[in-house]
Amino acid sequence: MAIGDRVTRPGHVQYGDLLLGPGTPYRWQRITGWEDLPALDSGTVPRSDAHGAFPGQLLAQARTIGLDGLVVRAPRAQIGAVVAALSAGTAPVVDELPLVVWLDERGPLLAYARATRRAIPAGKGYTLGVITGGALEFEASDPRRYELTERTATVTLPAAEQGLDWHADGQGGEGGLEWPLTFGEVGSTGALSVTNHGEAATHPTIIFRGPMLRPSLTNVATGDVLEYDLPLAAGDVLEVNTRAGTVTLNGTASRLYTATARSVPEQTFTLPPGSTNLIFRAAPESDPSASVVVRYRSAYW
Secondary structure (H helix, E strand, C coil): CCCCCCCCCCCCEEECCEEECCCCCEECCEEECCCCCCCEEECCEECCCCCCEECCCEEECCEEEEEEEEEEECCCCCHHHHHHHHHHHCCCCCCCEEEEEECCCCCEEEEEEEEEEEECCCCCHHHHCEEEEEEEEEEECCCCEECCCCEEEEEECCCCCCCCCCCCCCCCCCCCCCCCCCCCCCCCCCEEEEEECCCECECCEEEEECCEECCEEEECCCCCEEEECCEECCCCEEEEECCCCEEEECCCEECHHHECCCCCCHHHCCECCEEEEEEEECCCCCCCCCEEEEEECCEEC
């Protein structure tokens, strides 16, 4: 199932497979922490010899999202099953689940979170089929919110254009050229551009596909490089998850130790808001058909 596949209109909130909002037995009145700027850890330090301070890095803390004024409504004979479904859908889990919220005309946004609080008042509402005053709370370790659609950009290694064949008849005589002239397939430059439409830097996933030696990807603006000193055979896939800081060959074997001396730490390789130009390269003896795929989502605070 696709992330947020049940979210179809403003007011919908989907956590994992659980949908809340219009058209469901679960309605909510307020959401907190979703549009707020998350709490920030500041690296600013006071000046020792002057007024003011030296500005330091600002790092966002985890985001806490609350759904307040939760109302559970169902026929009296089904209220227990409806509450049980809510309980099962918000049970404690080890790994974070997709939390998709659609508030207005801007469309839905995505965070990854875990349910950390659930309050369902037990009273006469069970006999009436209407329970009011409930609340849910979620915690997202990554405070950024993301667009639902994952963007991809791909390019192969640089390859020269075929150029104009001056002797198409293969004999070196006259009449080898025919109009219109054909200059062959356009060569690859190994360059690609990606655009983060949000206002927060986002961590891409980078996938190198062989055959090639020592694949690398460079951010033209910053000079940051990800480079790995290993051979990739045809069919080999080296996946770099810059959010998790992992480098995996064919989905199982870690190859983090193959990073070269000029390679930056994976978690520092981000795509800032706006357009970013990237260059894909490998050792000279690599096959021009080798490629890189950059997968990412625009990120928002």
